[in-house]
Amino acid sequence: xxxxxxxxxxxxxxxxxxxxxxxxxxxxxxxxxxxxxxxxxxxxxxxxxxxxxxxxxxxxxxxxxxxxxxxxxxxxxxxxxxxxxxxxxxxxxxxxxxxxxxxxxxxxxxxxxxxxxxxxxxxxxxxxxxxxxxxxxxxxxxxxxxxxxxxxxxxxxxxxxxxxxxxxxxxxxxxxxxxxxxxxxxxxxxxxxxxxxxxxxxxxxxxxxxxxxxxxxxxxxxxxxxxxxxxxxxxxxxxxxxxxxxxxxxxxxxxxxxxxxxxxxxxxxxxxxxxxxxxxxxxxxxxxxxxxxxxxxxxxxxxxxxxxxxxxxxxxxxxx
Ligand code: SF4
Numbered sequence: 001x002x003x004x005x006x007x008x009x010x011x012x013x014x015x016x017x018x019x020x021x022x023x024x025x026x027x028x029x030x031x032x033x034x035x036x037x038x039x040x041x042x043x044x045x046x047x048x049x050x051x052x053x054x055x056x057x058x059x060x061x062x063x064x065x066x067x068x069x070x071x072x073x074x075x076x077x078x079x080x081x082x083x084x085x086x087x088x089x090x091x092x093x094x095x096x097x098x099x100x101x102x103x104x105x106x107x108x109x110x111x112x113x114x115x116x117x118x119x120x121x122x123x124x125x126x127x128x129x130x131x132x133x134x135x136x137x138x139x140x141x142x143x144x145x146x147x148x149x150x151x152x153x154x155x156x157x158x159x160x161x162x163x164x165x166x167x168x169x170x171x172x173x174x175x176x177x178x179x180x181x182x183x184x185x186x187x188x189x190x191x192x193x194x195x196x197x198x199x200x201x202x203x204x205x206x207x208x209x210x211x212x213x214x215x216x217x218x219x220x221x222x223x224x225x226x227x228x229x230x231x232x233x234x235x236x237x238x239x240x241x242x243x244x245x246x247x248x249x250x251x252x253x254x255x256x257x258x259x260x261x262x263x264x265x266x267x268x269x270x271x272x273x274x275x276x277x278x279x280x281x282x283x284x285x286x287x288x289x290x291x292x293x294x295x296x297x298x299x300x301x302x303x304x305x306x307x308x309x310x311x312x313x314x315x316x317x318x319x320x
Contacts (some may be wrong), residue, residue, distance in 0.1 A: 002246040012291035014283050018150040020248040023064045024073035025080040032140040035205045037264045038074045045266050049080040050253040078105040079295040084114040100124035105148030116157040123166040128173040130184040135175050155193040172195040174222050175215050207232045242294045257281050259290050262302040276291030
């Protein structure tokens with residue numbers, strides 16, 4: 001409704017509080033994935049982690065509470081030891097919480113039990129291979145045995161606690177090197193007790209011809225980019241509007257708010273929820289100016305790599 005009115009009025013109208021908030025538990029990660037700004041060492045903002053008290057301060061200031069909390073951004077959320085308690089607090093306010101992880105830390109200690117008992121609704125398992133070799137090819141520094149152990153621990157914890165949730169979603173990014181493992185991944189998903197497996201086209205962070213040729217599948221149907229004059233560009237131009245900035249926002253670990261998750265390094269800061277009241281950020285001058293910019297078609301460069309222009313967050317390709 002806010003977006004529809006804004007398009008008619010040609011200026012931002014924000015009727016409601018955000019339906020969804022993405023919150024970054026930490027920017028730290030134990031892996032070095034080649035197309036992740038954290039793994040590439042490209043983030044210029046400080047590395048750090050959110051505390052439970054600071055999360056409560058920010059979350060409780062939003063009334064009514066968002067319906068959905070996506071608990072990741074840059075970094076591996078489970079590096080932050082407070083993550084299960086952050087989830088517990090958000091679910092106590094009625095929100096659904098979804099967490100995305102590279103899984104390995106779930107093999108350690110009682111983390112799997114703590115995560116399942118936190119009330120988490122969905123756990124996205126970011127795992128792009130069905131063998132140790134292909135796993136380590138992209139998840140550089142990763143250990144496939146730990147991933148397997150981590151998934152099994154969560155499945156066991158669900159059984160032990162009689163928990164229906166979290167839904168376990170295996171998110172498999174399609175690269176050239178892991179395509180031959182699609183069938184094996186489906187088989188492993190069943191064997192391990194994963195709820196579902198989704199195949200997603202991979203996102204690039206570097207767009208030179210050689211990068212895409214190294215990582216992306218040869219079949220154009222299995223990638224979201226086309227090669228144009230030596231650069232990989234999204235197949236479709238982004239839509240001339242953006243739902244996300246009227247329905248959600250991204251909060252970095254230190255309370256900094258940016259419009260969306262494509263602003264990975266905090267280029268378009270619109271406020272800080274640890275230093276300002278929520279209303280002052282959500283309907284403040286900086287956020288409204290950013291929305292106005294998008295409404296009038298003067299988009300920043302980051303929008304050129306955005307899935308708002310595709311059919312959905314999960315671009316489910318048809319596998320032959
Ligand atoms: S990158 Fe641009 S189009 Fe995509 S969600 Fe962010 S502001 Fe919207």
